[in-house]
Amino acid sequence: MIKDTVTAFMDKHDLLQPDSTVLLAVSGGPDSMALLHFFTTIRRQWRLRLVAVSVDHGLRGQESRQDVAYVEEMCRQWEIEFVGTSIDVTTYKKQERFGTQFAARELRYRYFAEQMEHYQADYLVFGHHGDDQAETMLMQLVRTADSSSFSGMPVKRDFATGRIIRPFLCLTKEQLHDYCEHHGITPRIDPSNASDDYTRNYFRHNVLPLLKSKNSNLPATIQHLSESLQADEQYLQEEAKKMTENVVKFEENPKRATFEIDQFDSHASALQRRAFHLILNYLYEELPDNLSYVHEEDFFSLVANDKSNIQIDFPRHLKLEKAYNKLIFYFQTNEPKSHAFHEVLPVPGSVWLPDGASMKATYCNEISSQDEHTYYTLASRVALPLHVRTRRDGDRMRWSGLNGSKKVKDIFIDAKIPVRKRNSWPIVTDNNGEILWIVGLKKRDPITLEKNTSLIQLYFQEGNV
Known part of the structure; x- marks a missing residue:
C-alpha cells in the first residue's frame, strides 16, 4: 500500500530516475529509517547506488553519537554505503549569533552539499512527511506576510x-510509524522532540492535533495546497521576471535600479510585489534581517504618493527616491557631500567641474550650431569674466517676454529635475551675477546676428561621473 502510494507520488512529480546515485539523509528516527528501508526495496528495480548520510549535531552528547552508530550498523546489515560526521553547532551558533535550529540546519546542509559533490550524487532524499508539511505551512502562516513565502517545503528543488x-x-507520520513496526524496525527517538521549547514542536503537539480533529485528512489537504501555491508562484515569478526585464534598468558600480513609475504601475499588483523583491535581491548581496513587509508597504506608498520629490530609507543605507515619474534605488554609504562649486571662466578659456564635466568659452563671428550643450551671447552684452557655479538661495533668471524674473528653483521644478541633481547643476553667469544659461534647461535672450558682430560661444561637455 505505502510502496504503491509513494511510487505513484514519485511518478507524478518525476522525482527519481533509474541508474542514479542517491544520498539518503538518515538521523535514526522513524521517518528516516522508514526512508532508508523503503529505498532498499526499490534499489534493484531502479538500479540505484545508495549512500546514507548521518550527522551528529553534538547537542545530546553520547546519545546523539549512538544515533549515528545505530544508522551505521543498520546500513551494514542492509548493505548500504554509509558516511557520517559530527558538527559543532554550539560553537557555530555563538560565532554567528544564530539560534540553535538555524545553526544546526546551516552546518547540516553544508555537509550534505559536500557529500553531494564527493559522490557526484543525483539526489539528496529527505524523509519529511505530510505532518511535517502541515507544521511548516502553519509556522509560515504565523511568521510571514508574503504570499510567495507561504508554500511549504517543495517536493523537489535543485541542490x-x-x-x-x-x-x-x-x-x-502515523503511516511511517506503522511501516517501521510492520518491518521490524526499531528507530531511535530524540527526546528533544517531546519538548515544546522549539516552535515546530509546539505546533506539532498543540496546534496540529486540534486542526486534525476537524479534518482527519489535513496533511493531504495541506500538501495539495502547497503544490498549488508553488505552481502558482512559479508562474508569477516567471511573469515578474519578464516585467522586471522590460521595466527596470539595473546598473553596476555602484548598484542602482531605476524605473518609470507609470510603466511599473501599469502591471498587476501581484507582479509589482514580486518585481519589488527581485529588485531587492539584485541590490542586496544578502537580504537584511530587519527587512520586512513594512518596507514593502513603504515602497508602494512612495509609488502612489502625489509628491514629485520624496525619499525614504531602507536598511543598510539603501535609498528609495521618487523624482517625478521616476523611482531610483541607490546606496548612500557616506554622509552626503556638498556639490557646490564656483569656477571663473575666462574668454577664451575653459574650466573643469567636479564631476568631470567641462565648460569651454571662445570668441567667434558666426553661429555654427545650436543645441542643449552650446550657448551664444553677444560679447557686448555681458560683463567678463564669466562664472560657472551651482545655484544659490534666491537665484532668479530673466529673459525677454517674461514679466519680471523667475526663481531658478521653479525652473528646475518645471523641468522635473530631481532634487538630488539640483545642487550640482551648472549655471553660467556674467561678472555682474546675471544668469545667462542654466545648462541644458534655459538660455537668456536669443540674439539677432549682425555682420562683424563679436560673439561668445560656450560649449558644455558632460562628465563621466
Missing part, C-alpha cells in the same frame, strides 16, 4: 550537484 527530493510528503 549542489543534483536535487533534493521528498517522496514521503504523500504519507502521514
